[in-house]
Amino acid sequence: MRVIAHKAAKVKNLSANQTLTLISLLVFAVAIATLACASGSFDISLWAIVQGQASALENNVFMQIRVPRVLLSGFVGASLGLSGAALQGLFRNPLADPGLIGVSAGAALGAAIVIVLGSRFGVGATLGAFLLPMAAISGAALVILLLYILTSGFGYQGVTYMLLVGIAVNALASVGIGILTYISSDSELRGLTFWTMGSFGGVTWALLVPALLLITAALLAMVPAARALDLLQLGEIEASRLGIDVGRLRYRVIFAAAVAVGASVSLSGMIGFVGLVIPHLVRIVGGVHHCYLLPGSAMAGAGLMIAADLIARTVIQPAELPVGLITSAIGSPFFLWLIFRMKKL
């Protein structure tokens, strides 16, 4: 017992390389956030803002449009990256993705209901900007509840079942979205299409602050699970013998990830491949220990998402591209490469 505890303590410490990587990732995220705050299609000098010499319009654009957007993209990137890493650890499957547990599909169904049916009853207009994220997060919450009810009977070997339930929930939500797509009008369909491509546009402080609180709480709940996730890689029975309560770990990670992803997706729409790809990138650089991997994925996710959004809003300015298009365009070739690499092994 003492030997194991001793070894555990040793493993828990980050290597010099990992510490260095984490620090560089943090520096990268902060630097890219500063760059993103300084650039955009509207010409604002950051220096003038700091000195208070900017015009009222410049100040407004900076504080009400750009800063919330950079914050949101950073937090969504962090939440997708960290959730992806934690879920890959939990399922011991390198291809797990936050979308896999069905939460984003649930959120998408909620959003689709508002986009398509909202305008028919006039509710979409009355509550305006609030209704869509509210519906999306309710959809995500419903999936979380469903997961809880459907999987509560399984023992510690239940991870596979949970995965299958997630796939089934995904399929169910897709049917709902499919039906809504079919009955949607032309403009509703376009709204739906753009939502599924993701965007950080249109976010306000009033929407942002509750989402950031939810995401932060969920991420903080996941990080302490790092050590248990390491041990879980030995196998569920082995981890259980080493004193890990696998059932509790499972609920902790899945529900924290679900809350983080639900809150993110409700404001940003669907953003593909970030949760899958980021943890792999971070693993390649610094190793597989979750004490390093979880915070590393959060920082890398934040930095890369802010960068992707910066590209999305500046590359064809004054128009903008959906950010999910950019992450998927970069993510899918990487995914293919992952598959080919696995085949070789």
Added chain:
Amino acid sequence: MMVMKMLMMRITLLCLALPCLANTCTTARDPARISVAGGSLTEILYRLGAEKQIVAVDSTSNYPPEASKLPSIGYIRNISAEGILSLYPTLILGEDDIGPPAVLAQVHAMGIDIEILTEEHSAQGIIDKIRCIGSIIGESGKANELIKQFMLPRIDELNILTKKGRLANKKILFILSLQAGSPIVGGTGTSAGGLIRMTGSSNAMADVAGWKATSTEAIISAAPDFIVISRRGLNTFGELDEMRLHPALRFTPAAKAGNIVVMDGMQMLGFGPRTLDAAVTLSRRFSSTKP
């Protein structure tokens, strides 16, 4: 009356959604720099001689051709707050599908006037649009002149062509494009349906609501006398002959007689002034064949 009621309802809803961006058709505070979202609005501004005031257009503004040289704010339903503000507009003119609403609310919060024009798929709808834009930019005189010189003669011609409902028995099938082997057709409540009504003929797909993919059988039993399609839509079929022989269309009276009309999509469905030209051309074509 009905139309008025729907219009009022829509305006009320818009008011609730955003801090009242309804279309009041009153003179704007400052129409010096206009950002336009909607091809028909761009066309009207050009016809009113206000093209120098346009600072940006959306991707549907392709007429007149020189309009597409202006900075583009992208697709009308996906505009970017910062992007639109970077052009320092004093007024944003939009068709009613401008969005997303959250972005509009942001832009409005920056103190920019936003005027959203309601869409009504009829000749009167186009006249209302011209009047409204005329009063917003303070050029009501020019707007009335445009209506008198351009709109009224064409409306008269349409009235003569469609007198006593003589085209009402012509069944028209409007095809948007071919998607995965089935044609997407314009049913009731679409702009295509409005165009067909303007030509005095009847929509072969009146049973369908909105734009829908239809089965071959439904098209054959609708038995359209004419098929209307946009140039871009025709490209999804290939050449005109390929379209005529397409399995979904070859058994229709229209395809058998070669009655397929191809025209610019934005001209037909944009509901700017030039849509009247499209309606006149179509009406002439429909009345040229014997019943």
